Amino acid sequence: MDHDVIIIGGSFAGLSAAMQLARARRSVLVLDTGAPRNRYAAASHGFPGQDGKRPAHIRGALRVELDAYPTVTFLDAEAVQASRQGAGFHLSLAAGDALTAKRLILAYGVRDTLPDLPGLSERWGTGVLHCPYCHGYELNRQPVGVLARNETAMHQAMLLPDWGPTTLFTQGAFAPTPEQRHTLAARGVVLEVTPIAALLGPAPALEAVRLADGREIPIAGLFIAPQTSPASDLATSLGCETTDGPTGPYLAVDAMQTTNVPGVFAAGDVATPAANATLAAAAGVLAGVAAHRSLIFDPDLTGAR
Structure with missing residues (x-):
């Protein structure tokens, strides 16, 4: 496998997940299309320690912090297809490249229909x-x-x-x-x-x-309460279950951000009806920890937790 974990989405949830895995010295790749949902907001508020800062500034600071960990890499690319491959996963990128990982964290957010x-x-x-x-x-x-x-x-x-x-x-x-x-x-x-x-x-x-x-x-x-939909179809191709929320469907996860598909975790707006920067970061922490534990306690992806 190319990586222990591939995280799809480079905003608050994805970067928080990467931090936990980096500190466990696991090989992590963060895929980022550079179009987070919060790109239209001038500032992020209510986020402890970050109140009033631009979302792009917060993301940039998190990436600088992650650069200190040698097992984390970033790739500006879009994943368009995902499938199970043995005890891991295969990803196809829009540019035609392919990647493999033992675990996936879906943190690509949602699209708003106004x-x-x-x-x-x-x-x-x-x-x-x-x-x-x-x-x-x-x-x-x-x-x-x-x-x-x-x-x-x-x-x-x-x-x-x-x-x-x-x-x-x-x-x-x-x-x-x-x-x-x-x-x-x-x-x-x-x-x-x-x-x-x-x-x-x-x-x-x-x-x-x-x-x-x-x-x-x-x-x-x-x-307004905009209509929302996942920003990618990757979860569908993987067989992840969804739940209907007040603005649209979101991925069904347990208390540790685990989906119904062994080895696949989800965090941030794509996995909650409550969009909030602090909650997204916290969910990313849980997803990163859960992915790490899965690598240890369920190496063959049998579904054990």
């Missing part, structure tokens, strides 16, 4: 957001909105008044019950049933939304 609204996509990560814990504080208690896609909007709208005066734009996708309307009103949430037609202001900032009837409502941030 609502089709004029002005929305160019504000993703700045004026259009998904997580108030990550980005709400920087809006400085200015008016914010929730763009409904389904009943998930109820949860978002209940949270957001702690960050600013909140309007829930139902968009014809969510009709609150009388009880839900009462609950929202108790939190000070304003309901708006006229759909948003466009987002306004100098992108990527957001100043207001224009409704279908021509009214303009000032808001500094619009929160």
